[in-house]
């Protein structure tokens with residue numbers, strides 16, 4: 001009974017809106033400035049994923065969020081949509097996507113033709129950020145239904161007619177990715193990322209996006225906002241959270257490695273790097289490592305990258321040892337009792353003497369000092385400490401060995417409940433530090 005009346009109501013609204021659309025040429029949808037997507041965390045892999053409403057009839061497809069991904073790609077073995085179109089080779093769209101010269105073409109001769117297997121098709125590389133395996137996939141486009149937002153709610157659905165993505169057909173394409181997902185959403189610095197495509201398709205949508213990663217509890221959603229603020233995290237923080245953002249310049253790494261460059265004219269990395277100039281523990285600088293590790297050299301080594309595909313922040317061994325040493329010293333001063341380490345972590349403590357606060361366990365605060373003479377990126381207990389078992393809390397950073405490509409990979413655990421904004425127009429990254437400090441959270445109270 002109840003469900004059939006709900007259907008009736010929807011049916012009624014559909015007829016009314018169809019009627020308005022048909023009967024009035026002057027009907028204009030509200031001017032859309034921003035879109036919102038829900039974020040969930042997979043408990044097994046600690047990957048974050050969202051859903052795309054693709055094709056005709058519309059199907060929800062879960063995709064892993066890859067912050068540095070150049071392109072959205074889907075496993076097309078089960079893709080079936082009457083509005084799917086291939087992007088033909090050497091077309092304007094193909095050239096724009098993969099940078100003109102050197103574009104590759106795919107010519108699939110199997111019958112019947114289907115998404116991912118078509119004639120004379122623009123081809124690009126799909127990169128699995130977990131296995132680092134790359135495959136060539138045909139580029140196609142299809143309708144995507146988007147939720148517009150005013151920063152508070154998920155509002156009207158708006159259709160984008162031609163969202164382009166790579167369509168892969170290999171069976172092991174999805175190896176290592178969270179179970180419910182069927183592909184990868186690329187948010188990287190690239191001509192085909194979600195944010196680039198939406199800002200070129202919708203005039204009022206600015207070329208920027210924000211991430212607010214949820215901390216556990218699969219029933220709560222975090223959010224991706226595309227197009228900029230305001231950002232609201234009701235009910236306890238009534239103000240626009242974009243006012244909390246501290247800005248630091250986006251740093252461009254000249255070398256894309258390990259991601260294959262997909263644009264034949266641009267070999268720089270689509271990943272987002274920032275300039276961390278130093279680290280402090282409870283206000284005291286961590287100095288016992290070579291600070292040249294913090295900058296990026298000509299080969300693209302070193303520096304600090306932000307990643308949604310790494311969960312616990314990975315540090316170059318020298319930085320790791322220095323940070324753990326200083327943290328343990330400050331912890332002892334706070335009467336925290338060290339206990340045996342639990343892999344992969346190197347410093348663990350008994351939870352006995354550690355109070356719980358609004359921002360998590362009351363442990364020494366870690367500050368990342370960033371370029372721009374600003375407030376530091378502050379990492380409180382909720383983002384630095386992992387509860388590994390009853391009464392044991394560990395410092396949630398991992399030793400990346402002495403020859404990692406990137407010196408600091410800021411991972412998902414350290415980003416949870418922090419609002420991050422990537423502004424591709426001004427080339428700045430904004431961070432809020434923990435929203436918990438403001439009694440707000442990414443994982444609260446938004447209905448999708």
Ligand SMILES: *[C@@H]1O[C@H](CO)[C@@H](O)[C@H](O)[C@H]1NC(C)=O
Pocket residue numbers: 057080081
């Ligand atoms: C694709 O969907 C159409 C209509 O929904 C259906 O008729 C057709 O059998 C489907 N094809 C495959 C391969 O699933």
Ligand SMILES: *[C@@H]1O[C@H](CO)[C@@H](O)[C@H](O)[C@H]1NC(C)=O
Pocket residue numbers: 090091092095100101102
């Ligand atoms: C795409 O690029 C190729 C190679 O540079 C060029 O031959 C072709 O004309 C371009 N296509 C369009 C539509 O501009």
Ligand SMILES: *[C@@H]1O[C@H](CO)[C@@H](O)[C@H](O)[C@H]1NC(C)=O
Pocket residue numbers: 290291292293
């Ligand atoms: C720091 O590392 C750089 C680059 O590897 C090296 O040139 C420099 O001598 C090192 N400085 C110290 C104090 O070890």
Ligand SMILES: *[C@@H]1O[C@H](CO)[C@@H](O)[C@H](O)[C@H]1NC(C)=O
Pocket residue numbers: 236439
């Ligand atoms: C913080 O949030 C709690 C609910 O979690 C609420 O009861 C409390 O009043 C809030 N405090 C402030 C200072 O807003």
